[in-house]
Amino acid sequence: MIKINYFKRDTEKPADLQAGGNSPRPMSIKQSVSIPIWVKVLISLAPAMVFLIFFTFYPIINTSIIAFIENFGWQKNAGSFAISNFFQQIANANDPLLLEPPAMPYFSLDNFGLVLTDPIFLDSLFNTAILTVISVPLTIIVSLMLSVALNSIKAFRGFFQTIFFLPYVTNAIALGMVFNVLFSPEPGGIMNQIIQLFGGSPVSWVDPAAHELYDVIKLSKFSMGVVLIAQSVWAGLAFKILVFMSGLATIDKQYYDAAKIDGTGRARIFSKITVPLLSPQIFYITITSFIGAFKMYSSIISIVGQGPLNFGGTSGTLWITVVGYIYKNRQTDLPKAAAGAVILLIIVLLITLVQMQVSKKRVHY
Amino acid sequence: METKQTTVELEAALSPEEKKALHQIEKGEVIDDTRFQPTYQKAKDDKVARTIFKVLTYVFLAFFAFIILAPFIFMISMSLTDPTSYNKAATEGTVSLITTSPSTVNFGVILGGINPGSAAFNALPAELRSTITRGAVNFTPYFLNTIIVAVISTAFTVVTTVMTSFAFARLDFKGKNTLFAILLATMMVPGEMMIITNYQTTIGLGWENSFMALIFVHGVSVFYIFQLRQTFQQIPNELFLASKVDGYGEFHYLWRVMIPLGMPTIVTITILNVMGSWNAYIWPQLIANGDNLTLYNWGIEWTMKLVSNGLMSLFTSDYGSFDTVKIAGSMIISAPLLVVFIFFRKYIMRGVSRSGIKG
Numbered sequence: 001m002i003k004i005n006y007f008k009r010d011t012e013k014p015a016d017l018q019a020g021g022n023s024p025r026p027m028s029i030k031q032s033v034s035i036p037i038w039v040k041v042l043i044s045l046a047p048a049m050v051f052l053i054f055f056t057f058y059p060i061i062n063t064s065i066i067a068f069i070e071n072f073g074w075q076k077n078a079g080s081f082a083i084s085n086f087f088q089q090i091a092n093a094n095d096p097l098l099l100e101p102p103a104m105p106y107f108s109l110d111n112f113g114l115v116l117t118d119p120i121f122l123d124s125l126f127n128t129a130i131l132t133v134i135s136v137p138l139t140i141i142v143s144l145m146l147s148v149a150l151n152s153i154k155a156f157r158g159f160f161q162t163i164f165f166l167p168y169v170t171n172a173i174a175l176g177m178v179f180n181v182l183f184s185p186e187p188g189g190i191m192n193q194i195i196q197l198f199g200g201s202p203v204s205w206v207d208p209a210a211h212e213l214y215d216v217i218k219l220s221k222f223s224m225g226v227v228l229i230a231q232s233v234w235a236g237l238a239f240k241i242l243v244f245m246s247g248l249a250t251i252d253k254q255y256y257d258a259a260k261i262d263g264t265g266r267a268r269i270f271s272k273i274t275v276p277l278l279s280p281q282i283f284y285i286t287i288t289s290f291i292g293a294f295k296m297y298s299s300i301i302s303i304v305g306q307g308p309l310n311f312g313g314t315s316g317t318l319w320i321t322v323v324g325y326i327y328k329n330r331q332t333d334l335p336k337a338a339a340g341a342v343i344l345l346i347i348v349l350l351i352t353l354v355q356m357q358v359s360k361k362r363v364h365y
Numbered sequence: 366m367e368t369k370q371t372t373v374e375l376e377a378a379l380s381p382e383e384k385k386a387l388h389q390i391e392k393g394e395v396i397d398d399t400r401f402q403p404t405y406q407k408a409k410d411d412k413v414a415r416t417i418f419k420v421l422t423y424v425f426l427a428f429f430a431f432i433i434l435a436p437f438i439f440m441i442s443m444s445l446t447d448p449t450s451y452n453k454a455a456t457e458g459t460v461s462l463i464t465t466s467p468s469t470v471n472f473g474v475i476l477g478g479i480n481p482g483s484a485a486f487n488a489l490p491a492e493l494r495s496t497i498t499r500g501a502v503n504f505t506p507y508f509l510n511t512i513i514v515a516v517i518s519t520a521f522t523v524v525t526t527v528m529t530s531f532a533f534a535r536l537d538f539k540g541k542n543t544l545f546a547i548l549l550a551t552m553m554v555p556g557e558m559m560i561i562t563n564y565q566t567t568i569g570l571g572w573e574n575s576f577m578a579l580i581f582v583h584g585v586s587v588f589y590i591f592q593l594r595q596t597f598q599q600i601p602n603e604l605f606l607a608s609k610v611d612g613y614g615e616f617h618y619l620w621r622v623m624i625p626l627g628m629p630t631i632v633t634i635t636i637l638n639v640m641g642s643w644n645a646y647i648w649p650q651l652i653a654n655g656d657n658l659t660l661y662n663w664g665i666e667w668t669m670k671l672v673s674n675g676l677m678s679l680f681t682s683d684y685g686s687f688d689t690v691k692i693a694g695s696m697i698i699s700a701p702l703l704v705v706f707i708f709f710r711k712y713i714m715r716g717v718s719r720s721g722i723k724g
Contacts, residue, residue, distance in 0.1 A: 041538045044532040047525050048528065049529075051585040052548070055581075055585075056585075058562065060554055060558050063558045079566075082562075146425075149422045149425055150426065153423065162710060163433055166434070167433065168717065169706040171673060171676070173644075173676050173680075174694075174695035175436070177694070177695045181439075181443065181691065182439060184688065188454060188457060188458035188460050189460065190460060190462070193458060196458075234432070237433070243718060246718040295555060295556075297647070298646045298647060305680045305685055323555070323557055327557070340557075341558040342558070344558075345553070345558060
């Protein structure tokens with residue numbers, strides 16, 4: 001009896017078969033084209049890997065190198081490779097014929113020092129942290145409440161779910177612009193009308209110059225922060241509700257029945273059954289939304305407008321975020337942008353690590 | 366039905382006093398048996414509390430549904446508001462959520478359909494008229510560009526994702542797990558790290574302001590590969606062995622078994638990628654913000670902007686001070702995805718909840 005291991009590649013037939021031995025073959029097997037396994041691997045991996053190597057792996061390493069080169073700047077005809085640009089820059093810096101020779105580049109940790117002591121970067125770090133710390137928990141709490149409420153009803157559930165999902169399928173830039181107009185600085189703007197209805201005075205929410213035109217309170221960090229947080233909570237609910245709803249659907253109804261028999265109150269059911277059993281989804285949402293909030297960029301510029309690098313205020317840096325800082329420096333001071341990107345990576349890794357540690361204690365499963 | 370049956374069964378086991386009390390409850394009379402009164406009252410209270418709670422739940426949901434819907438209602442109504450009367454309303458403080466002076470002129474401005482000299486043009490506010498005379502906007506090329514990029518990049522992404530996931534899920538090779546771990550690790554890296562170098566690489570390749578840069582540079586997604594590999598791995602091994610016994614190779618198995626079984630995930634990937642292309646902003650803004658170079662050399666001016674970039678440039682141009690035109694731009698760009706959503710609601714929601722992170 002021949003033993004054929006079907007896990008093995010086609011060419012590895014038992015020795016006696018290959019040698020043309022007259023052992024009986026198990027039924028008639030249609031011969032497959034025997035391509036060696038490494039060719040198959042190559043064919044299926046190559047298309048993606050070529051692009052990943054050029055546009056994902058290489059840039060990560062290359063940008064990290066740039067972060068360690070003081071005075072780095074792209075040189076003409078030196079490609080995008082950091083080291084070749086480095087040597088070209090040295091050559092150019094020593095070239096007496098050049099009218100404006102570039103500064104001499106050298107390897108150092110100075111870029112990180114420059115970024116970490118840059119008041120604009122510290123400001124951006126602070127802004128991003130504030131946005132994250134307020135908007136993420138707020139969004140999670142509201143979406144959790146909405147999901148539990150949705151889960152407890154039968155009529156109109158699909159209707160409400162569809163409405164709550166709408167922001168997810170809408171263009172982010174378009175939404176930012178709608179919020180810009182909702183919070184328009186004229187006293188007649190929708191939000192200013194609501195404010196006046198409750199006896200407040202109109203505010204120039206995101207426009208740095210409107211207080212000169214209209215009788216409105218000047219734009220401040222607070223007024224703009226309110227708009228940014230309102231928009232990010234509003235837009236963030238959709239995805240979280242969807243994930244929580246799919247999590248709630250998997251919770252066994254027996255737990256709730258048992259609690260009902262014991263006469264457990266609603267608050268207790270929520271805190272002792274729903275939240276613990278939903279903890280994998282809550283953990284997943286927390287980690288992704290913390291990272292997402294730390295990368296906030298387009299939603300802010302789409303609300304503030306006035307140029308892709310405007311983050312409000314007359315200086316245009318009122319609510320600059322970490323990603324905004326990277327793009328602001330990308331053209332003028334590349335090594336600073338690269339160092340900022342590396343710092344952002346470290347922050348993301350730290351957030352993930354901390355959450356992993358917390359989840360070990362808190363997530364049931 | 367079930368409760369009624371239980372009641373009948375219970376009734377049989379009741380004592381005469383209890384039966385009397387039950388009779389009184391059914392008639393709505395006050396029970397004179399003192400033993401039952403607290404429970405009866407409690408049940409009554411509970412029912413009231415439950416009803417109140419249910420009403421509160423609906424109020425809570427309706428309130429948030431309104432908050433979610435309000436910007437959409439505002440967007441639709443604002444884009445259909447006549448610019449002249451809006452300016453008047455804004456200064457007088459009478460802007461409302463629903464427009465009082467409907468007009469489609471804003472869409473005409475956005476699509477370049479309002480020619481100087483026409484009656485519609487003359488009805489516009491003077492400032493908007495002079496802005497149009499200085500340079501008209503036209504969103505049509507943005508739409509065409511975005512559709513081209515969305516279709517080709519989605520096809521490219523789906524093919525590379527299927528091939529790569531197949532290799533990771535089905536083929537055995539040295540260093541497979543290490544390679545996959547490295548791929549997953551890149552998901553943590555902020556896109557800005559890639560963009561800084563990719564911008565220079567793309568320019569070096571001569572891909573600035575071309576479809577190549579928009580389609581291929583970020584065309585391979587590790588996230589989708591991860592998703593599809595998970596799906597592929599759930600396919601029972603027996604199916605593979607069976608096809609192997611029939612003498613079919615791995616690629617045949619991929620085509621005949623894995624792709625059909627992985628179809629829900631592939632559809633999800635397609636949906637997410639189309640949505641991603643439609644919403645792409647940062648990378649196109651950097652690399653494709655001008656005219657197509659090849660066509661330019663042929664003497665044709667064709668902008669490479671995608672919808673989001675076109676919208677943002679409308680916002681930052683002189684048109685940015687005309688709220689109704691601005692919102693009409695937002696509306697016309699959001700509408701296609703919203704329409705697609707209405708038709709494929711279940712598919713999209715299921716797909717997104719299955720997959721996870723946006724963009």
